[in-house]
Amino acid sequence: MVLRASLAILASALLLGMYARGGFAVSLGFVALVPWLASVATLPSWRAALASGIAMAMLFALAVFAWFGDAVAAYTGIGTAGGIALVVLAAPLTQPQIVAAALAARWAAGRLGPVLRAVVVAAAWVACEWACPKLLGDSLGHGLQPAAWWRQAADLGGVPVLTFVLVLCNQWLADAWRHRRDASRGWRLPLACALALPVLLAGYGAWRSAQLRALPVEDTLRVAMVQANIVDYERLRRERGAYAVVREVLDTHVGMSRAALDAGRVDALLWSETVYPTTFGKPRSEAGAELDAEIAGFARGAGVPLVFGTYDRDAAGEYNAAAVLDPRDGLLGFYRKTHPFPLTEHVPGWLDGPRLRRLLPWAGTWLPGDGARSFPLRLPGGREVPVAPMICLDDVHPELAREAARQGARALLGLSNDAWFSAHPQGARLHLAVAAFRSVETRLPQVRVTTNGISAVVDADGGIRDATAMGTRALLVGEVAVRTAPVTRAVAWGGWFGPFALGLLLLVVVLRQWPRRSTGNAGQAGLVAAATSWPLATTWLSPRWRWAGVLLQGVAGATLAAFAGLWLFGDASVLKPMLQLRLFVALVALPTAAWWLLRRAHAARAELREGTLHVQGGGRSLRLPVAALDVRPLRLPFPGTGLRVRGEGGDAVLLLREPIDVLHALGRSADLPRGCAAYLAARGRHRGPRWDRAWLRTLLFPLLPAMFAFRLHQHIAYGGTFGEWQTFGATAWLTGAALWWAGWIVGLAVFAAVLRAVVEAACLAIAWGMPTRAATARHVLEGVARAVYYLGVPAWLVLRVLA
Structure with missing residues (x-):
């Protein structure tokens, strides 16, 4: 072994x-x-x-x-x-x-x-x-x-x-x-x-x-990235002196930048991390002031913005930074690197001290910055594109790019010094792959320059379109399409998946250790049967009426799923509020009402007496000897859980809450896999609280957040709760209130449908994985879903208002 x-x-x-x-x-x-x-x-x-x-x-x-x-x-x-x-x-x-x-x-x-x-x-x-x-x-x-x-x-x-x-x-x-x-x-x-x-x-x-x-291209951004391939600044300083090294670096970058400007249209220049290895704008010497003025003069003469790596400092200390120079207004500001490399660039205060400095003489003294920051790149022709710089290890942390997207950035600018990967291109390739995912998550294109490779152009889908080789001097002019990026779930919800995975793990472990609840169906080993109380309320449908119900439910469910998909993954602005309301009424409300009327019209009662199943309702009656009865559960709960009954009188479908227990009462076993039987039994056995009714959930509860939001709207737009009434009359005020109510009905109906889909999928998975815990899982998940709906929605609304 x-x-x-x-x-x-x-x-x-x-x-x-x-x-x-x-x-x-x-x-x-x-x-x-x-x-x-x-x-x-x-x-x-x-x-x-x-x-x-x-x-x-x-x-x-x-x-x-x-x-x-x-x-x-x-x-x-x-x-x-x-x-x-x-x-x-x-x-x-x-x-x-x-x-x-x-x-x-x-x-x-x-x-x-x-x-x-x-x-x-x-x-x-x-x-x-x-x-x-x-x-x-x-x-x-x-x-x-x-x-x-x-x-x-x-x-x-x-x-x-x-x-x-x-x-x-x-x-x-x-x-x-x-x-x-x-x-x-x-x-x-x-x-x-x-x-x-x-x-x-x-x-x-x-x-x-x-x-x-399919997204329209609003602009294009052409950036010239200078990969000078000058590395190991410390060795060069020792051999030739600090000023000579800085002089060579600046001359090289200026010369390559001029070559790019002379070759054709360039909207901006991008130089790598710490390319100017001293504080810009806050010189330490007269020579430093002259170099600062030279860089600023070059940006003015170039006529395009220049973003380059340098240092910044304040009373607290010094930072690894990116300076943004505008050709007209000069220095727009600094982005300070949020995640300096541990020990080599930054040492936490609790760890720092003389002993550590003796042990690790290379340990750095830079301080971490304070998060993402966007700058307007003012381009030739009066164009302007908001961009967000990220320095080296910053692109390993996705929250920075997500915050930049929330701030309105249209592109990401990466500055890195991957010189320590010179002999290990695999490390540089990993760094580039990690950085490329920031574009996938935010749908923002990215241009990324490094000291000696790999510099690259990354599209909004994460594809690497152009890239340089490692260890070479290269000038890469990359063009990216500027679009209004869709708000992705990664941007809107942040790093939600890690906590979700932890919660999922804990849920399964807790359910597995939780005491068992009854799940019905003695015909399946390990599951406990429940006594059936006759007579039973049921819906008696012919096969044709059953498929009519499936169609009505399918139309309503597909519409809610389309709404949810559009809001979660698409652009909901394509559906105007009145169009949403009309579609909801036509494709959700009316089919749902039609299905409710159909069930009412076919309501019946079923009873087992002296070995005969009696079904009566709607002026019809059916008597079927149990011994000659062919009865099977519906494999899919559409339009609901139930049984398919075949006898001398033909086929009938009986919709029941507890089909598995009724099968047991009829002396039959469910010809279903164990997990499916456990799922159906747990679903039928679960009883929600009496106050959780469809009319409360669908109609009355949305009135609470709707009136709260409507009142806030009235104060913002008209200066008071009844401002619209006083300005345009009662009809306008009541119509507005009704529309707000209807809008919240639509939104919460979609939210409730998403919660229902999540609960059913989770219950089905748990029933297959842990059949004896299916009832416990449904009890817990239904309670969590109710709390999220009835408590989470008001809490979310209050937090949005406070924010």
Whole structure:
């Protein structure tokens, strides 16, 4: 067993090493972990699982990050072997998500079904990466950057979404492999899930890419990026003096910039991080003042904005910064690097001291900046494009780019000094891939310059259109399209997916340990039957009327889903308020009312007497001997849960709350998979509170936020609660109030539909993974959904007003 587990770890490490190099190996992300995960499920103890996770983390670090150990060795002088050994030995701390996934897989094995088992492992992986951020921000999802369609899902919640999908697929394939010889064919469900998920991911990416291409181009921005390939400033200072080095750097950048200006249209110039290695605008000497004036004069003469890396300082200390020079107004301001590199650029105050400085003489003294900042690039011809600079490690932290998008930036400007990657292009490629995802998440194009490569132009879909080589002097003129970027979920909701994964993990663990609740259906092993109280209220439909109900519900549900998709992933402004209201009335309200009338018209009562099922209602009656009855549950709960009854009188559909328990009362067992039976039983058994009625949820509750918002609107627009009444009369005031109420009805109906879809999907997954916890899961999730709806909506409204 030890040999088999070791070979599995080695195989996964080799596959991950190939995957990290990109190119044709991008698809390996979906299978690289399969050998290791398949072996973890067979380990006999927690100690073995922990050891497997630690060993996998160490071999992963060796296969993927050996270059980082060599770079550390070159910087610190500890030797290549020492640097790589440091990276490998620290792997359980720097790659803790692998250890967390091993422990999660060990816990889930034998406790959960294949769907939930994969969810638990993926959630543990992503939650651990969120709770323990990494220095380089690396995650499995970054390897999908070359895949034009797969990477687009990062706009939902960042790279963690892609990592979650990759771990899901790996775990499902591992389960399918382990059960490949089972007589029960337990491999089919995980294999189907693993094959379907990349297809769905690609489908979303294709749709999203088409949306981006359809957005109108409002302007174009041509930026000349100067990659001077002058590195190792400290060595050059020692050999030639500080002034001579600065003189060479400035002369080189000015000369290359003039060449770009002479060659054709250029809207702005971009120089790399710390290209001017002293404080700009606050000179320390007369020579520094002369150099400052020279740079400012060059920007004026060039006639285009200049953004370059320099230093800034105030009373608190000094900062790594980007200066923005306008050709007319001079210095517009500084962006201060928010995330200076630990120890080499910044040392936290609690750690700093003489002893640390003696131990690490290279430790820096820069202070962290205070977050994203946008600047207007005033371009030739009176054009203006808001941009947001980011410096080096800043692009590893997605919240900066998201905040810049919220501030109205139309493009991202990256300035970096990747000179320590000179001998390790793989590190520079990883940094570029990480930076490219900031464009996917925000849908903002990006131009990125580095000291010696890789400088690049990144489109709004994360594609790298133009790039320079490492270790070369290059002038890259890149043009990006400026559009009004759609507000993505990653921008609107921030880094929500990590906490979501943690909550999902805790929910499954708590439900698994929670005392069992009755889930009905004694015909399925391990589930508790419930007594059926006759007579039962039911809806008695012919097959044709059933399909009419399915059609009515389908129209209403599809409309709500379209509204939700447009609001979440599209541009809701294409639907004007009155158009939304008309569509809602025609395609949601009327079909829903028609379905309610249909159910009322076909209401009936069912009763079991002396071995005969009696159904009566609507002037009709049906008597069917149970012994000759062919009765089966509806496999899909459309237009509701129920039974399909076949007898001498023909086919009938009885819609019932508890079809599984009624089957048991009729002496039948559900010919359904265990998870499906548990889902239907738990759904039928659940009873919500009496006050949670459809009319309250749909009509009366929206009146509360509607009147609050309407009153606020009246005060803003007319100066008082009844300002519109006093100005235009009662009819205008009442019409406005009614429209606000109707608008909130539409919005909350869509929100309630989204909550319902989430609850049903979660309940179905839990019923398949933990059938005996299906009723508990529904009880908990329904309560959470009610709290989110009835308490979350007012709280959100109040917070918006206060903000």
